[in-house]
Amino acid sequence: MDHMKLRHRDEMFGCSKCATGIQPALAWSVEVLLQHLATQHRLNVSITEAISSYVDMPGNLHRINCKLCLPPYLLGSGGFWVGSDLQQNMGNIEKHFEQSHAMTDKSQVVSKLELACRGCDATFPYTQRGEWLQHIKKNHEKLNRSSVVTLGPTTRCSYCGDNILVTENIRHVKEAHRHETFQCKACLEADPACFPYHDTVKEMLQHMVMKHGDQFSSYYDHIVYPTTLYGSICSGSKCGEAGMVTAFDAATIGKHLRQHCPNEVGLFFCRCCDRIKEKFKSLEDVKSHIAQKHKSMLKWKAVNGNS
DSSP: OHHHHHHSGGGSEEETTTTTSSSOOEESSHHHHHHHHHHHSOOOOOHHHHHHHTEEOOSOOEEEEETTSOSOOOTTSSSEEEOSOHHHHHHHHHHHHHHHHOOOOHHHHHHTEEEEETTSSOEEEGGGHHHHHHHHHHHSOSSSGGGSOOOOOEEEOTTTOOEEEGGGHHHHHHHHOGGGSEEEHHHHHHOTTOOOEESSHHHHHHHHHHHHTTSOSOSGGGEEBOSOSEEEEEOSHHHHHTTOEEESSHHHHHHHHHHHOTTOOEEEEESSSSSOOOOBSSHHHHHHHHHHHOHHHHHHHHHHBOO
């Protein structure tokens, strides 16, 4: 920590409430500072509110991720690099790919790089290096985001239906809908700031296999289960053709129907099945299916789930 304060202070996030103190709080990610704000200042705030009011932003918000190394990205564990100068980092990047993934072809290496922003959820492929640099310059050029008007494309949140900035989507799900997602317990225990979430069991198991290999005899006992094991879709042809999942609870599908498809109905599907094999007409039907076909899943959910 002393080394980081001396050599890398400009690359770290700081607590504005401690900035004038003898030992100002510093962290390599804004999520880590949330724990400090909660324990030291009794401020249980969201990430968005923390960045707006209590966090001093670092001068460098550029991060390069190895897409073959899944989150959590722990400081010192490899798999990511801080900095905008790709050429300066390329030696370390190539060494990582050779040692960790037996990959030496540079064209393959760069295709597996993800250019990320430490100030939000925006990510870019290697081919969009210019857009990556422009994004950070345009959206995060000042120290605190409270003085910056953040604009950009929006996306519909499949959990509540609200339009959310694309760059804030993951953060929005983490803050507002974490109890509605499947999460990896192993990653959460390694780094509480990490948010390894998925919508279905199949997607979560793919993460477990890729990230944790043969670490566990049973993956199911190392998953945090959502409040509901079903999802819902709109019966409308336009929504159906788009493969649009409109909700993971009954209230949100109802809101969608009232606002956009008043002549349609909500259909339900099982999030425990490999894919949407069957569409159920009522909550009772899908709950009955889960009770009959996924008894073991209900037992794991009773131990590791959100109520």
